[in-house]
Amino acid sequence: MALPSHVKTVVIGAGIHGLSTAWHLAARLKGQGKGGGKDILVLDKTAIAAGASGIACGVVRNNYYQPAMRELMAQCVEVWESDPAAFSYHPVGYMQISPEAMRDDVAAIHEQQKAIGYESVFVEGAGPSETYMKGLFDDWQARGITSVLHEKRGGYANNTAAIYGLAKKAEDLGVRIATGVEVTGFRSGHAAAAVAAVETGKGVIECDQVVVAVGPWINRLWTLLELPNTVTIKGRDGRLHQDIPMWRYWALEEGTLGVDPNLQKTNDGAMPPVIHVDTDAPLHSDVDGSLITEQMWGIYYKPDFNFGGVQGGAMPQKVEAPADQVAVDPYGPDSPDFVVDDNFAHMWCSALAFCQKRFEGQIGKYKKEPSGGLGCFTPDSFPVFDRFRENVFVIADSNHGYKMIGVGKLVAEELLGGGSALLGPFRFARYAEGRLHPVSHSPFPWS
Numbered sequence: 472m473a474l475p476s477h478v479k480t481v482v483i484g485a486g487i488h489g490l491s492t493a494w495h496l497a498a499r500l501k502g503q504g505k506g507g508g509k510d511i512l513v514l515d516k517t518a519i520a521a522g523a524s525g526i527a528c529g530v531v532r533n534n535y536y537q538p539a540m541r542e543l544m545a546q547c548v549e550v551w552e553s554d555p556a557a558f559s560y561h562p563v564g565y566m567q568i569s570p571e572a573m574r575d576d577v578a579a580i581h582e583q584q585k586a587i588g589y590e591s592v593f594v595e596g597a598g599p600s601e602t603y604m605k606g607l608f609d610d611w612q613a614r615g616i617t618s619v620l621h622e623k624r625g626g627y628a629n630n631t632a633a634i635y636g637l638a639k640k641a642e643d644l645g646v647r648i649a650t651g652v653e654v655t656g657f658r659s660g661h662a663a664a665a666v667a668a669v670e671t672g673k674g675v676i677e678c679d680q681v682v683v684a685v686g687p688w689i690n691r692l693w694t695l696l697e698l699p700n701t702v703t704i705k706g707r708d709g710r711l712h713q714d715i716p717m718w719r720y721w722a723l724e725e726g727t728l729g730v731d732p733n734l735q736k737t738n739d740g741a742m743p744p745v746i747h748v749d750t751d752a753p754l755h756s757d758v759d760g761s762l763i764t765e766q767m768w769g770i771y772y773k774p775d776f777n778f779g780g781v782q783g784g785a786m787p788q789k790v791e792a793p794a795d796q797v798a799v800d801p802y803g804p805d806s807p808d809f810v811v812d813d814n815f816a817h818m819w820c821s822a823l824a825f826c827q828k829r830f831e832g833q834i835g836k837y838k839k840e841p842s843g844g845l846g847c848f849t850p851d852s853f854p855v856f857d858r859f860r861e862n863v864f865v866i867a868d869s870n871h872g873y874k875m876i877g878v879g880k881l882v883a884e885e886l887l888g889g890g891s892a893l894l895g896p897f898r899f900a901r902y903a904e905g906r907l908h909p910v911s912h913s914p915f916p917w918s
């Protein structure tokens with residue numbers, strides 16, 4: 472495709488956020504008689520779904536301790552439910568299965584889910600939790616569990632299929648998607664702050680506004696936009712914490728046990744909800760019985776025909792190097808540094824066996840293929856959705872975001888002058904103002 476020399480809106484990144492924004496913006500422009508998809512150009516340096524959206528596990532849940540996240544996720548689930556076929560979305564539900572240290576947190580989540588009309592069942596106590604789980608899986612055997620939250624909505628989507636579904640919706644409205652075009656810089660206009668054009672490897676494109684939705688590459692684009700690489704955060708104690716790095720990386724750990732996905736069906740033969748288990752019970756090897764960890768640990772898993780087995784993950788690994796020194800490319804399975812190793816396979820398969828007897832002795836079927844990938848996190852591990860330099864909207868989801876298909880809808884409304892109460896708690900100014908999200912007892916940085 473020949474690139475235009477001017478377009479009203481440039482969207483950088485053809486992942487879940489860039490494409491959802493382009494689709495919703497095109498629909499609104501058309502609906503309001505103000506233009507349409509022809510006014511929007513999506514640029515991606517590689518391809519549609521070349522980033523985190525193309526390798527994500529695809530889990531869609533509401534289970535968040537932070538009220539603002541739950542409310543946003545409820546809106547996102549509505550978008551997933553609006554066209555399950557196009558998004559390859561499987562509404563099987565989601566379960567958070569937790570130890571005593573998390574019981575109060577999860578009880579609070581359930582209370583608010585009731586308040587916002589998000590259907591879920593909450594079971595408390597070791598005995599009732601075990602009975603509930605055995606009612607679903609008769610081989611359930613996880614220990615150290617004293618509560619179960621069963622979300623009846625949510626589930627998972629097939630990662631790339633959903634992104635292609637979004638791309639089709641956008642293109643059907645006239646949006647142009649140019650792949651193999653890397654944004655390498657921004658040009659300012661007469662108004663000093665605003666961006667007047669994006670520089671790409673294939674020429675300069677003048678534009679009225681820019682949407683940055685580049686997932687794990689946000690550190691680089693942030694630098695190109697000359698935004699601050701450290702922030703001051705007003706803590707809960709009222710003190711100012713200076714020079715906190717804006718971005719840091721974690722390596723997501725995921726893999727697939729190459730069994731027949733039907734192995735994980737429920738007692739009544741249905742496809743099961745996505746399972747997430749956190750526990751403080753010691754984890755021992757399913758191979759030789761040795762101790763793997765006595766710290767709180769967690770895993771998630773689901774049968775997935777797309778991955779060809781039971782697919783899931785465990786807690787991510789912190790990348791200690793400063794963000795500027797982390798090689799994001801080559802990304803995902805192509806990375807020489809950020810794919811899972813044998814330790815992950817050993818831990819995750821042992822944890823599966825800890826939860827359900829059917830997984831005992833199955834580690835030999837673990838798929839030895841590169842998996843996992845980097846996620847880029849903000850200082851508090853929650854998203855930043857905000858406007859910078861007057862006409863640049865940054866969607867930086869802090870790696871929460873495959874499930875956040877509805878954020879693009881809210882961003883499109885803001886681009887057309889509307890405000891969004893749901894996006895309000897995710898403004899950049901929250902760091903300086905001390906409007907921080909509550910922190911849960913989960914062993915994951917994203918719960």
Ligand SMILES: Cc1cc2nc3c(=O)[nH]c(=O)nc-3n(C[C@H](O)[C@H](O)[C@H](O)COP(=O)(O)OP(=O)(O)OC[C@H]3O[C@@H](n4cnc5c(N)ncnc54)[C@H](O)[C@@H]3O)c2cc1C
Nearest residue numbers: 484486487488516522523524528529530654686872873874
């Ligand atoms: C292994 C793994 C599993 C995950 N599982 C889940 C999950 O189960 N559920 C969930 O909700 N979230 C999950 N996440 C997080 C989720 O995948 C991301 O938060 C989300 O996909 C980010 O979407 P995005 O559109 O912002 O970015 P991406 O999908 O990463 O897309 C960004 C795009 O920008 C392009 N790009 C980058 N720089 C430039 C440039 N300079 N010029 C042009 N194009 C550029 C890239 O090529 C890429 O295609 C997971 C993440 C990982 C890594």
